[in-house]
Amino acid sequence: MDTSSLQAFVTVAETSSFSRAAEQMFLTQSAISKRISILEQQLDSRLFDRIGRSTNLTEAGQDLLPRARRILMELTDARRSLNNLSGEIGGTLSIAASHHISLHRLPPILRQFASECPQVTLDLRFDESEIAYDNVLKGNLEIALITLSPHPDARILPQTIWQDRLRYVVAPDHPLAQLKTVSLEQLTGYPAILPGSTTFTRQIAEHQFSELGLSPDIAMSTNYLDTIRMMVEIGLGWSLLPETMTKNGLTVLKADTPPVIRELGYIVHRERTLSNAARHFIDLLQRASQQ
Template sequence: MDTNALQAFVAVAEAGSFSRAAEQLFLTQSAISKRISLLEQQLNSRLFDRIGRRINLTEAGQNLLPRARRILMELADARRSLESLSGEVAGTLSIAASHHISLHRLPPILRQFANDCPNVTLDLRFDESEIAYDNVLKGNLEIALITLSPHPDENILAQTIWQDKLRYVIAPDHPLAQLDSVSLEQLTRYPAILPGSTTFTRQIAQHQFSELGLSPDIAMSTNYLDTIRMMVEIGLGWSLLPETMTQPLKVLNTNTPPMTRDLGYIVHKERTLSNAARYFIDLLQRQDR
């Protein structure tokens, strides 16, 4: 079975498009189609249903996908394991970081890594935590720097590097700003601006309200915390933000248990890490928490 054909199959399945898969693999669409056709011939099974412009995995394709990912991951692991024998820190390091970590935590670490490891090519992506998490789980990335999931998959190894204290905030001229303390029930009477419902940060916030049988009035959602801070500042609603991002907002006293979110890195438990990945993780673990 041709590994290039397997790689094309996984790319098409994940992208949901032959053209997008071709862009990701730097191939022509016809080359992708030929690889898929070859794989279908070898397996004597149709892997995709093509209906108009939409494609869907057949039952055979659904069965093959996790196995194809595992084969490609094991081949990549074997390659990295052999390369690591030399002890040289070189090659390509595939890594993703959330937007918040990229802006507020990552720059000094990247600078140090680039200075210490000039022979490493960084394949660096800036993704939402949940997308980066999924790509590590699928074997597309060695490391992701993200807001850690409250309920990680059993195949994910997560390590906390930083911890954000989370605080409820409003604009200084908001009607609640003059109160000595504000209950969560009072907050539900006003519009909230929070990250999307699928984000790990939103899950943390939602949990505190759910325990009291409450539900915040979500007026707007965006996954960019700097944008949320701007919208709170101009009076569009209240939010829950890291303590390091509360200026120039008014921090509310809600008399609730303190909330934190863990930031750190994740890797796949079954993936052999390259020397470059190990060096990068060592830099992370030297950080003050």
């Protein structure tokens, strides 16, 4: 059993497609098929069911997938540990950052890292927090800069770097803008615009309501906070946005509730050996948290 076959298997499993796996691995589809065929022969088990255009894991494939990911991660960790012994900072650093952090928090840190570590190639992705979180869990990323999950997996090591105070906001001509204070019950009487139901930010936003047995009236959802801000500004509903995004064009409501705080920071996999580049990047993040 060789690592190239295992990597092909994991990539096909994650993309549910031989052709997409071939594109990601810069191979031909026949080369991917050959690697899977060799692996199936070695294990004496069929790993995928291919029905029409659908590619699904068999029971044997489902059992192999987490083991294959672990084997590949441990081999990568072994190489990384040996490279770390030199003390040099180089190679490729795979990072993902949420759109909000990328726009409002990351630029000065990236600038400093690029200046201090010119030998490092950055594999930087801009993903939703939940996608980046999942990719760290699968071992596809070293670091993710995200809205931290309220209930992280035991395999995830989270570290808060910034705290976002969230504020209830409306357009200046919204009926709620005329009130001195606003209760959560009053908010439920008007349409809300919040991130999607699977996002960490939405979970944080809904927590206060659920504690009182209330549920906001979600009129629209999008995971882009800048888009939400625009829709609130033109009067389509209220929202809960970071304080840094509430200036100019919005009215901040004085809610009769404790402040809502969103933890922003980085996550790594507890079982992954970090490269020297990742350690240096984390050091820069820690310094940013102290400023």
